[in-house]
Amino acid sequence: MLTTKREPVTGGRAPSADTLAGAAVRALRDEAWLSPKPGLVDRRGTGAHDDMDLPLLLASAEALRPAFRSAAAVADRMAAGGGLRAELGRIGRAGERAMLRATRGANTHRGALWALGLLVAGVAGGARDEREAALGAARLAAFPDRRNPAGTASHGERVRRRHGARGARGEAEDAFPHVMEVALPRLRRARAAGLAEETARLDALLEVMSLLDDTCVLHRGGLEGLRVVRLGAERVLAEGGAGTARGHAALLELDERLRARRLSPGGSGDLLAAALFLDLVPWPGRPAPGGREGPACGH
Structure with a gap:
């Protein structure tokens, strides 16, 4: 377990909290705009x-921008460990409340907020590249969120227990294999x-989609629904x-x-957004890619 703050080997600082929050929001927006996505909200409809x-x-x-900004700021000043995990849990719960206010109660991005x-x-x-970021995220995910009230498991958590899906x-605990070994390479x-x-x-x-045991699909369609999606x-x-x-x-x-x-x-969509985020980060020695984003859309 890490007990002291790490710095990138380049000697430079990690991207600013505003930069990382902007990349996270852009990744979510890019995933939303992408069309045609099977079964998912996109430019064509619901x-x-x-x-x-x-x-x-x-x-x-x-x-969710303020939550991502706060997560970056607290991770920049705290060593990885239980204390940081507790702070991220508090920030995540505040972010979820902000999301639900903005969406009138619709669960649009709970899984994406977590990832x-x-x-x-x-x-x-202090990660120097996307693999170090995924490993750092995995270490944090392994700590329990002791302030999460008992009995408030999400649909995904209940499906995980029923079907044995991860x-x-x-x-996250496995260091995002479907992001690192599937989405980003493809x-x-x-x-x-x-x-x-x-x-x-x-x-x-x-x-x-062809590989993931997507708990969003399992929740709605069970194992047969998952088979339809994957095949x-x-x-x-x-x-x-x-x-x-x-x-x-x-x-x-x-x-x-x-x-x-x-x-x-939706789980596959969240992991694509995670891949797009890592692809947008201006890692040391590599300029941020000039990926495209959909045109502005009035809310």
Whole structure:
């Protein structure tokens, strides 16, 4: 367990709290704008949801900016350990309340707040690259949040207990394998192959969907729903991905199937946002990438 504050080996400071909060909010906005996403809210409509749309997701992302800024600031001044985990828990609960006020009670980004909050803290704690940030987040996730009232488990937590899925907590404790080994590599391979940014992001999302035991899907559709999501995403990729005619047609078919079954792979969307965040961080010796963001949308 770390007991003293680390500095990056370059001798430079971690990105500022404002920079990290801005990157986290932008990652959430970019994930929301990405289209067409099967079963998820995007520019076309509400997906499998009836309680949220794109303007609401954008408002939710902005409402979380103060929480991300606070997470970065506290991680910059405190050593990694139980005390920092307790502070992050307090910040996370305040962030969730702000999100619910902005969304009139809709749970738009609870899972993303957990994942991005930990990763923001991992970066602010002195990580030199995305893998160190993920490992730092994993160390923090392993500490219990002793102030979380008993009996208030989320849908994802209840599904995790029922089906044995690792869920958002397990993903963080395992240092975000679906971000580090799936989404980020797929995103960067697609860019290197010359694919459009939106296509690269869709293919990264689809690969996560094809592998993840998504507790959002398990909550709504059980194991059969998860099978539909995973096999459907595999088929899109097997047809060449979102950027090919056959792959695009398979993607739209999957979207229709998920909307009809009211299946929303929200866990996969959260992990794509986490990957986009790590991709946006201006790591030492590497300029921030100039990824694209959707046009401004009135809330």
